[in-house]
Amino acid sequence: MRRLPIFMLLDVSESMAGDNLRQLQHGLERLVAGLRTDPHALETVHLSTIVFAGQARTLAPLTELAHFYPPRLPLGSGTSLGRGMQHLMDELDRSIQPNTPERKGDWRPVIYLMTDGKPTDDIEPALKRWRERYAARATLVAIAVGKFAAIDVLQRFTETVLRLDAQAEQDFRRFVDWVTMSVVAQSRSVAEPRAGVNLAKIDESILKKIGDIENGLNVDEDLVVLTGRCQNNRLPYLMRYERVPAAARTRQFGMELDLYQLAGVFALEADYDALSDDRALVRTVSTDALIGSPGCPHCGNPTAFAMCSCGALMCIRGSGPALCPSCDRECDFGECGGDGFDVARSRG
Ligand SMILES: [Zn+2]
Numbered sequence: 001m002r003r004l005p006i007f008m009l010l011d012v013s014e015s016m017a018g019d020n021l022r023q024l025q026h027g028l029e030r031l032v033a034g035l036r037t038d039p040h041a042l043e044t045v046h047l048s049t050i051v052f053a054g055q056a057r058t059l060a061p062l063t064e065l066a067h068f069y070p071p072r073l074p075l076g077s078g079t080s081l082g083r084g085m086q087h088l089m090d091e092l093d094r095s096i097q098p099n100t101p102e103r104k105g106d107w108r109p110v111i112y113l114m115t116d117g118k119p120t121d122d123i124e125p126a127l128k129r130w131r132e133r134y135a136a137r138a139t140l141v142a143i144a145v146g147k148f149a150a151i152d153v154l155q156r157f158t159e160t161v162l163r164l165d166a167q168a169e170q171d172f173r174r175f176v177d178w179v180t181m182s183v184v185a186q187s188r189s190v191a192e193p194r195a196g197v198n199l200a201k202i203d204e205s206i207l208k209k210i211g212d213i214e215n216g217l218n219v220d221e222d223l224v225v226l227t228g229r230c231q232n233n234r235l236p237y238l239m240r241y242e243r244v245p246a247a248a249r250t251r252q253f254g255m256e257l258d259l260y261q262l263a264g265v266f267a268l269e270a271d272y273d274a275l276s277d278d279r280a281l282v283r284t285v286s287t288d289a290l291i292g293s294p295g296c297p298h299c300g301n302p303t304a305f306a307m308c309s310c311g312a313l314m315c316i317r318g319s320g321p322a323l324c325p326s327c328d329r330e331c332d333f334g335e336c337g338g339d340g341f342d343v344a345r346s347r348g
C-alpha cells in the first residue's frame, strides 16, 4: 500500500502559551482519533509532527496512523519560520520514498503549517529551496492563526493560505474536524489522476481563504511575552501581557501610551531552552507600560518580576539578596523604586 504522508508543521513560539497551546495539543489528539475511524485513512495516512520556535525539531517522525501517538508539544522563544521550513525539507528528504522502476513511491505529501506570528529569521534561503525543489512535489496548506500572523510571508510559500479565527474552544474543534475531513478526502482521492490537494468545504465562520484583499493587512503585534527563571528550581516561565485597547486608555501628558495588561503566567519545562532562539533579545518594553505583576508559577514566590543586572528576570520572595539563576551572580533587591526600567522582550 502506498503511503500518504501528512506533516504537521506547528509554530510553538511563546505567543502560543496558555490556551492556544492547550487547544493545539487537544487538536492533535482529536485529529489522530478522528482519522483512525476512517478505513481509507487508516490504510494510507502516515503522520509526522514537527515544531518550530527559535529552533525546529521533529517530535514524531513519519509513522503509520495506527501507531502514531500525539507527542506533547513544547514551547520555545522565537518564530523561525525559515528554520522550520528548512527542517521540514530535510525531513521530506529523509522520509519520502520516491518512485523507482521497481516500486511505486509515496503519494504526494501534504503539509499543514500553522503559525500565529511573524518570522523572526531570514526566510529567503528556505523560500528559494522550497520553490526550486519542493513546491512542485508537495502540497503546503498554510493556516494563519489569529490576526497577527504574517499572511504575506505565507503567500510566498503557497497559494493555499487560510486564516483561522477561533474565538471559542468549539471553533477550534470545528477547525480540527475540517483538517480531519480534508485528510480523509485526500486519502480517498490519491488514486485519482487529478493532481492537487483535496480540502473539505470551508466553514466560513471560523476559516477564511485568503484572497488579495487581505494583503498588507498585518496588524501591529499587541502582545508582550517576557521570560523569567525561578530562583528555586531554575526552570523558565513566561509572563504574557496583552495590549490594552486604545479606547480604554487614558491620555497622559497629552501623549498616547501603549499599555499592556498581564494576561497570564505559565510554567515551562527545561526543553524550552533547546527550542529557543540563541540570538540576543532585541525588543524592549518599559515596565511603565506593563500593568500587573504575577507570582512565580513554579515556587509561588510573590514576585516573578525581579531583574538582575545581567538583564534576566527571576522570581524573588521579597527584598534582600537573591541568586540570579541565569548568571549565577548574587544581587540585592531593595524596596521598589518608582522608576520604570526597560526589560528585554522575548521574540514572539
Ligand atoms: Zn520561583
Ligand SMILES: [Zn+2]
Pocket: 308, 309, 310, 311, 312, 324, 325, 326, 327, 328, 329
Ligand atoms: Zn543575572
